[in-house]
Amino acid sequence: MKPLGVGLIGTGYMGKCHALAWNAVASVFGEVARPRLMHLAERDAALAAERARAFGFAKSTGDWRAVIADPEVDVVSVTTPNAFHAEMAIAALEAGKHVWCEKPMAPKLADAERMLAAARASGRVAIIGYNYIQNPVIRHMGRLIREGAIGAVTQARVEMDEDFMADPADLFSLKSEASSGYGALDDFAVHPLSLLKVLVGDVEAVIADMGKPYADRPTADGGRRTVENHDMASILMRLAGGVPGVMVVNRAAFGRKGRIAVQIYGSAGAILYDQERMNEFQLYQHAGRAEERGFRTVLTAPHHAPYDRFVPAPGHGLGFNELKIIECRELHAAIAGQPFTALTFEQGIRIERTVHAMAESHAERRWVDVA
Incomplete structure (x- = not known):
């Protein structure tokens, strides 16, 4: 090409x-x-x-x-x-x-x-910038789940928290305007939804509640302006195959910087991941002697492709920008007509529909199916 x-x-x-x-x-x-x-x-x-x-x-x-x-x-x-x-x-x-x-x-x-x-x-080709799914850790977790390493998935939980909207003294900004979207849902929750999509499957139905920690914020001219969207949300979900799920997101969570905590439980084990420790995950497999069972930490290494393209030694770690480079490589593959790992508009529209179903659920106080 x-x-x-x-x-x-x-x-x-x-x-x-x-x-x-x-x-x-x-x-x-x-x-x-x-x-x-x-x-x-x-x-x-x-x-x-x-x-x-x-x-x-x-x-x-x-x-x-x-x-x-x-x-x-x-x-x-x-x-x-x-x-x-x-x-x-x-x-x-x-x-x-x-x-x-x-x-x-x-x-x-x-x-x-x-x-x-x-x-x-x-x-x-049209792809969406969900670079967290490009993490070699996430790719390997998905492979383990598909191979049955934790058995049949029985529940999925995910939380995303940051504190860039936590201080009530911070000035009103574009992120609090209705024109930017619902707030925590589409600015924020789309990332954990992308992880659920590649690890477990699509969301099929939701019941959601959104919240505003602060009704208004100060403006540069000394006034105050009403916050027009929501900085937090709590959602119950039904995922593909009837798997129950929970998602909690918060842009005003003091002390959290880039947390996406994923917990996938199965009939034979569990996998845990936290974006603030993005170069490791925890794996529990219900096998062997009972007195020796427990979570073990797996660090990224060259055999977790494409980690090897960046670092020749295990445990050194990749960062946010490296995931974007991997995503750029996947875009090249898509344009060349090769197999690729990225979410196209065709695939990503499901995440958009899920977010809007959550907002509809909050407004109408009921379960909503994702079309």
Whole structure:
């Protein structure tokens, strides 16, 4: 496959993460042709030029449409705030570009469905940025579950907690606006849902409750503004095959930084994982002498592919940005028509529908099936 021409829209936290991945993917995965970093867009032309120099892009612009119109761009990374994903991704697909869009697809389900329709009509690859599923630990856990290492799955529990919205004195921001979505559900809970999807299966029904720890927040001008979405949610779920599940998410959990605690229980054992210790997992297998049974910790090592592409020694660990490089490799595979591990719009729409079913459940105080 010829080198891909890359366009990047948005250069914040996730924009830089994508840029690092595009710059590193060929060095880590030698079978990938080195991408050509062609065109970068930011809201301000001067900022775009500055970021293009820093990230290694040939051209820059203050108009994202120029990136999509560029004939040298084959694939577009969309890393803007959630509310802009749909318009940009659809425009890119209609222009014949492949798309790598950060999660979630869009705050409104109708927009996410339009994104899926555009991907289907274009015939191009469109994936969503769920890089946690690329962790060699998660891949290995999934393999163990599929092979029956813990027997038949009997229950799944997952919690996601961070504290970036915990301080009531912090100023009102975009994340508290209704335009950004439901809050903890689509900004946040989509990540544990992606892990459940690859480890256990899709969510089939939910009953949810959402909460606001703070009714309003201070503004820069000394006033106060009403918080328009929810920073926490608690959900009971029925997963594929009737497996019961529980999910609790909280963006205002003091002391938590990047916690996604996954507990999968089976008829012959259990697997535990915590994103704050992302290079290890705990495995319990109900075998052998009773007095010697217990959880054992498994550390990542070169035999947990593709860990070996980064580090030749066990226990040294990978980080968030390395998972994005792996995701970039999977995008290349998808575009080349090879087997790949990533969630496309076709697969990811189920997560969007699940989030909206949770919001509907909260509003109507009842169980809701995920369509």
